Amino acid sequence: MKQLYGVIGNPIGHSMSPDIHNAALQDKNINGQYFAFQVEPRHLKDAVNGIKALGICGVNVTVPHKVAIMEHLDEIHESAKVLGAVNTVKREGDRLIGYNTDGDGFYKSLVKVLDKPISELSILMIGAGGAARAIFTTIVRREPKQFDVCNRTPEKAESLIAAAPSFQQKRALTLKEAENQLEQYDVIIHTTSVGMYPKTDAVPLSLERAKTGAIVCDIVYNPIQTAFLKEAEKRGLTTLDGVGMFVEQAALSFKLWTEQEPDSSLMRAIVEGKLGGTQC
Numbered sequence: 001m002k003q004l005y006g007v008i009g010n011p012i013g014h015s016m017s018p019d020i021h022n023a024a025l026q027d028k029n030i031n032g033q034y035f036a037f038q039v040e041p042r043h044l045k046d047a048v049n050g051i052k053a054l055g056i057c058g059v060n061v062t063v064p065h066k067v068a069i070m071e072h073l074d075e076i077h078e079s080a081k082v083l084g085a086v087n088t089v090k091r092e093g094d095r096l097i098g099y100n101t102d103g104d105g106f107y108k109s110l111v112k113v114l115d116k117p118i119s120e121l122s123i124l125m126i127g128a129g130g131a132a133r134a135i136f137t138t139i140v141r142r143e144p145k146q147f148d149v150c151n152r153t154p155e156k157a158e159s160l161i162a163a164a165p166s167f168q169q170k171r172a173l174t175l176k177e178a179e180n181q182l183e184q185y186d187v188i189i190h191t192t193s194v195g196m197y198p199k200t201d202a203v204p205l206s207l208e209r210a211k212t213g214a215i216v217c218d219i220v221y222n223p224i225q226t227a228f229l230k231e232a233e234k235r236g237l238t239t240l241d242g243v244g245m246f247v248e249q250a251a252l253s254f255k256l257w258t259e260q261e262p263d264s265s266l267m268r269a270i271v272e273g274k275l276g277g278t279q280c
């Protein structure tokens, strides 16, 4: 029998998840199909019951259901508990278990461009939203030399760094404070929506003071080459685009459901083909 998978969100029409998961299922010769389901918040509980009743093997969860779905699941894995958000649901028998692969997905994409262990790196993160929380909690477990967070609303950066009470090498900064001491950081991770289509000219801060050899990451992937990454390239810095995180978090979901490692380069090529270096 065909194995069914999907993504639930609202809106969901532009999701690239069906493209990359269906290609990976086919590539791995798995008799399965992945669908996009638009689910209104008022129907979330019924949708979860539907996943169970119809025997759907796994779903991804996106905006606005990542937090709200938690109360409807049978179990929350540690990866989602620490974030207070679920992006992957796996069915085990009659039980639905919530996981979060966002932080590990980013980490998997980051290590590909690192030439030093995390413990030797000073990191700055711009932004303190849901994606930032996933990245922060995942990376502090690897004990970087320093991990500072700056945000337009500094109180949110304060509350984010407080989420890792046992990790001490951290500060909450304003955007201006971070910009003025950028030469301290080996890795700069941008996690806000600034620069996302259609406002593609916007950058979160100036890279004028970034140090030579710094790595600049942007988790925005529409466009793939954001204005922030273009500025970093112009300054000769190493860059990491947001497609890496998108593909790796999807690959981790795929592995949870199928116990098979998908070809992430195939998934990446599909995203690049769809975005075509432009915006949609």
Ligand code: NAP
Binding pocket: 102, 126, 127, 128, 129, 130, 131, 132, 151, 152, 153, 156, 191, 192, 193, 194, 196, 219, 220, 221, 242, 243, 245, 246, 247, 249
């Ligand atoms: P979120 O929880 O809503 O957080 C938004 C963040 O952006 C907050 O820090 C917010 O600052 C900041 N922000 C928004 N508009 C701003 C502006 N005009 N100037 C300065 N800061 C601004 O969103 P999220 O879920 O973390 O997602 C953030 C971005 O990451 C989105 O573009 C999303 O597409 C992308 N993302 C990519 C991946 C991937 O796989 N590559 C995964 C998840 C998310 P305040 O606190 O001051 O409001």
